[in-house]
Amino acid sequence: MQERIKEVAARIKELREILDISQESMASDLRISQDTYRRYENGEEDIPASILYEISRKLGVEMSILLTGEAPRMHYFTVTRKGQGVSVERRKQYKYQNLAANFINKKAEPFIVTVEPKPESTPVHTNSHPGQEFNLILEGSLKLFIKDHEIVLEEGDSIYFDSSCDHAMVALNNKPARFLAIIM
Known part of the structure; x- marks a missing residue:
């Protein structure tokens, strides 16, 4: 799990840098402290799903790109079989499964x-x-x-x-x- 957190954090950092957005601006837009944002981006702390969703919106990408590193491909529909949603364990007290990770422009x-x-x-x-x-x-x-x-x-x-x-x-x-x- 820790490795997955670091992979998500690395994708966020790379996209933020490509878009030339500062860590300070991200933290401000997310309404969190700069220290908390840095811990998220360094993979030192798990990112809550709600924050991850806002980061994806700020970076202009689908949340699934941050989670999996792959772009969604489905335009008309996507099927997620029982128990097969993309796991998003972003908060210790909750377990999330994304049911439409592969659909574009949700x-x-x-x-x-x-x-x-x-x-x-x-x-x-x-x-x-x-x-x-x-x-x-x-x-x-x-x-x-x-x-x-x-x-x-x-x-x-x-x-x-x-x-x-x-x-x-x-x-x-x-x-x-x-x-x-x-x-x-």
Whole structure:
């Protein structure tokens, strides 16, 4: 996994340098500290999927190029077989599988996300990114924290929200929760 983090970081650095964008500008646009950005780009720290998505937008490339080093090739459709999505383990508490990594010019990023249960009932870290997000619970139960709201979602429930608001989630009942997340 550490090697994969370094490969993604190297692709980001190379593209940023080709485009003549400074690390300071990237950090500012991503609303993170310059130190945090440098750790991401040096492969010293895992990059959250939401930040990776914003980096891809800033660099003008598909997120899959950063993840795999290959350009998407599909123009009309792409099929992702069960369990075969491109793995994006960008946050320790969540596991992501990108379901459309091979489609060109996506208007949204669809993921299957797995949240493992933890002893804490409240999240340690929140997340935010520009845009909107749709989540549909496929398995388990999830407590979603959005700003000062706590919402419990059960299998089959869904939520659509402004993802620029601080948000996080925890799996409930000591079982993993899986959901479809579409980031727009």
